[in-house]
Amino acid sequence: METKILKIRQESGLFSPEEEAGLRLAGEVIKGGGLVAFPTETVYGLGGDALNPESARKIYAAKGRPSDNPLIIHICRFEDMRGIVREVPREAEIIADVFWPGPITMILPKAENVPYETTGGLDTVAVRFPSHPVARKLIAYGGGYIAAPSANISGRPSPTAARHVTEDMNGRIEMILDAGDAGIGLESTILDLTSRKPVILRPGFVTREMLDRVLGKVDTDAAIVSPDSGQAPKAPGMKYRHYAPAGQLVIVEGEPGAVVSYINRQAGADKAAGEKTGVLGTKELLVQYRADVVKCIGSRENEENIARNLFAVLREFDDEKVTKIYSEGFSDQGLGQAIMNRLLKAAGHRVVRV
Numbered sequence: 001m002e003t004k005i006l007k008i009r010q011e012s013g014l015f016s017p018e019e020e021a022g023l024r025l026a027g028e029v030i031k032g033g034g035l036v037a038f039p040t041e042t043v044y045g046l047g048g049d050a051l052n053p054e055s056a057r058k059i060y061a062a063k064g065r066p067s068d069n070p071l072i073i074h075i076c077r078f079e080d081m082r083g084i085v086r087e088v089p090r091e092a093e094i095i096a097d098v099f100w101p102g103p104i105t106m107i108l109p110k111a112e113n114v115p116y117e118t119t120g121g122l123d124t125v126a127v128r129f130p131s132h133p134v135a136r137k138l139i140a141y142g143g144g145y146i147a148a149p150s151a152n153i154s155g156r157p158s159p160t161a162a163r164h165v166t167e168d169m170n171g172r173i174e175m176i177l178d179a180g181d182a183g184i185g186l187e188s189t190i191l192d193l194t195s196r197k198p199v200i201l202r203p204g205f206v207t208r209e210m211l212d213r214v215l216g217k218v219d220t221d222a223a224i225v226s227p228d229s230g231q232a233p234k235a236p237g238m239k240y241r242h243y244a245p246a247g248q249l250v251i252v253e254g255e256p257g258a259v260v261s262y263i264n265r266q267a268g269a270d271k272a273a274g275e276k277t278g279v280l281g282t283k284e285l286l287v288q289y290r291a292d293v294v295k296c297i298g299s300r301e302n303e304e305n306i307a308r309n310l311f312a313v314l315r316e317f318d319d320e321k322v323t324k325i326y327s328e329g330f331s332d333q334g335l336g337q338a339i340m341n342r343l344l345k346a347a348g349h350r351v352v353r354v
């Protein structure tokens, strides 16, 4: 199949008549059971009609994703949530008031019309109202309910630019909407509202601290807090190998001087053993590293920038066929929790403390 790429510039939130026509066409593709990749404020999504089981099957096939891993349903108006969940609890209204449209997904008991193909066989459904204007337009033209996982081949880092989507999805889907880089760069926070107390199943841009402030104390899934606990994560997708570059990634934590000398020593030995070596470092330490490929992930002072760059930099190591990668570690407070969650998964939890 030929994948059509449609560029959307969308200056000051306004679409040109051609862009509007393109988005309407993309909506028709979704309603006709096809797949369209689109930008959101977090990462690019791979969209299909959430109420059509055949669309869900196509999404799993295009991603090479196990079909027990449920999809998030994207909406473009709060009221539409009532069409896919059994009831809207008070907490959901509060979260929607404060954070929607925006990068948080809520898990609630599903309504009957939501096919099990979309929820991976679960009786619950994940709902998200993204803020990206292109996503919102597409959802409106596409019938109001778009199921969309991140638009990467299963296991690869999530796409934060249309070129990443093209790398993974060209020839597999009908259309890609290219609206430039995703602003946040990490997937939405997932909050489970089906148990007595709200539980974070996946950390994201909306942090635990922010949720504590509006809901009172929320819990975090034990599998995220201590990944070696042997407990299965409640978001099925969090159990899979994910975000991983092709090369082996190791996180090195400690005082900056010790981290640099450990990494340089290891990279030197790896290189002598025939590996192609890489370092993922912060601006503050970058000039000190010695390796084949040294990539800057941003400044330690700016976590939002680190979040935005992480997946793209992991993909660049793949492009350069690096086989051994060392990364600095980050704080696990605030947005750092989401950054470290993705980095640890990418590293298969290989961490060295020096």
Ligand code: TXA
Binding pocket: 040, 042, 043, 044, 045, 046, 069, 070, 071, 072, 105, 107, 119, 122, 124, 125, 126, 128, 130, 148, 149, 150, 151, 186, 187, 188, 189, 190, 201, 234, 235, 236, 237, 238
């Ligand atoms: O930011 C995002 O959320 C992006 C953009 C495209 O919206 N989407 C995204 O989807 O990250 P995906 O499929 O890559 O990740 C969805 C996660 C998976 O870990 C999945 O297991 C979990 O959400 N999930 C979905 N429905 C669930 C449910 N009913 N119960 C528990 N976890 C669920």
Ligand code: MG
Binding pocket: 149, 150, 158
């Ligand atoms: Mg994903």
